[in-house]
Amino acid sequence: MAQTEVQTAEGEAEAQARTQEVFRFYELAKKREWQVRDMPWGEIPPIPESTGPKEKQARRRGVWRSVITQQLQADSLAVEMAAQLLELARHHEAKLYYSTMAQDEARHVEAWLRLAEAAGGTSERDPYLDQLAQIFLGLDELEEKVFLMQVFFEKMIIPRFRLIARGSRGTLLEDLCNRLTVDDGIHHGAGMAYERVLLSAADKKTKDKMISGAKKMLPIFANHVLWRPKEREFIGSAMRQRDLARVRREIEEGVRIAASLGLDVSDIEFTIP
Ligand SMILES: [Fe+2]
Ligand SMILES: [Fe+2]
Numbered sequence: 236m237a238q239t240e241v242q243t244a245e246g247e248a249e250a251q252a253r254t255q256e257v258f259r260f261y262e263l264a265k266k267r268e269w270q271v272r273d274m275p276w277g278e279i280p281p282i283p284e285s286t287g288p289k290e291k292q293a294r295r296r297g298v299w300r301s302v303i304t305q306q307l308q309a310d311s312l313a314v315e316m317a318a319q320l321l322e323l324a325r326h327h328e329a330k331l332y333y334s335t336m337a338q339d340e341a342r343h344v345e346a347w348l349r350l351a352e353a354a355g356g357t358s359e360r361d362p363y364l365d366q367l368a369q370i371f372l373g374l375d376e377l378e379e380k381v382f383l384m385q386v387f388f389e390k391m392i393i394p395r396f397r398l399i400a401r402g403s404r405g406t407l408l409e410d411l412c413n414r415l416t417v418d419d420g421i422h423h424g425a426g427m428a429y430e431r432v433l434l435s436a437a438d439k440k441t442k443d444k445m446i447s448g449a450k451k452m453l454p455i456f457a458n459h460v461l462w463r464p465k466e467r468e469f470i471g472s473a474m475r476q477r478d479l480a481r482v483r484r485e486i487e488e489g490v491r492i493a494a495s496l497g498l499d500v501s502d503i504e505f506t507i508p
Contacts, residue, residue: 253431253432260332261332261335264339267418269414271342271346271349280406281406282303282403283406300351300357301464303354304357307357308365310340310347312364312371313340314340315368317337320381320384321334324377324429329429343415350411362462363456367459370448378434378437378442378445379445381430383452386426390419391456391489392419393423396416397416400416434497442499446500446502449493449500457482461479
C-alpha cells in the first residue's frame with residue numbers, strides 16, 4: 236500500500252473507534268436506565284423533616300422546595316436540549332445515544348414534578364437558568380451545543396447533586412439526586428466522546444465559536460449557582476464565600492476538561508459576581 240493509503244486507513248480506523256465510543260455510552264445508558272416507579276415513594280419522606288417552632292419548620296420546607304424548583308427548571312431545559320441534540324446529531328450512534336438521553340431528561344422532569352408535589356409545590360424560578368436556557372437553545376452549531384451542555388453544564392451540575400444528597404439523607408430527594416449523579420455522569424461522558432468525534436472534523440471558526448460561547452455562559456452559570464430565592468436569602472456571607480470558592484473550582488475544572496479536548500481555552504475569562 237502507498238503511504239497515503241496507509242494513512243487514510245489509519246485515519247478511518249481512528250474515526251471508527253471514536254464513534255464506537257459514543258455507541259458504548261448508548262449501551263451504558265440502556266443498562267443504567269431506571270423508572271420513576273423504582274423510587275421508594277411513600278416509604279420515606281420527600282424532603283428532610285425538621286423539628287422546632289412552626290415558623291422554622293416552614294422556612295426549612297421553603298428552602299427544600301426552592302432546591303427542587305431549581306432542579307425541575309434545569310431538567311425541563313435539559314429535555315429541550317436533548318431533543319435538539321437528537322435532531323441535530325450527524326452520526327447514527329449519536330442519534331441512538333441521544334434517544335436515551337431525551338428519555339432520561341424527560342424522566343428526570345417527571346420525578347421532580349412528583350417530588351415537588353409531595354413537598355408542597357414549587358416556588359420562584361431562577362432567572363439565571365432562564366438566561367442559560369436562552370443561550371443553549373439558541374446556539375446554531377451542534378459542536379457548541381454538545382460542548383456547553385454536556386462538556387460543561389452536566390459536569391458542573393454533578394457536585395450540586397452530591398451536595399443536595401448530603402444534606403437530605405433518608406429522603407426521596409437524596410434518592411433522586413443519587414440517580415441523577417449517575418445519569419449526568421453518563422451524559423457528560425457521552426458528550427466528551429461525541430465532542431471528540433465532532434472536533435476531529437471541526438474548523439478553527441467552529442472552535443473559536445465554542446470558546447466564545449463558553450466565555451458567555453460561565454459567568455451566568457456562576458450566577459445561577461450563587462442565586463438565592465427569597466427562601467434562601469438568610470444564608471449568611473460565610474456560606475456565600477464557600478459557594479464562591481466552590482464555583483471557581485468547578486469552572487476551573489471545566490476549563491481543564493475543555494483543554495483536554497485540545498481546545499485553547501487559556502483566555503477564558505470569567506467574572507464572578
Ligand atoms: Fe437531567
Ligand atoms: Fe443530563
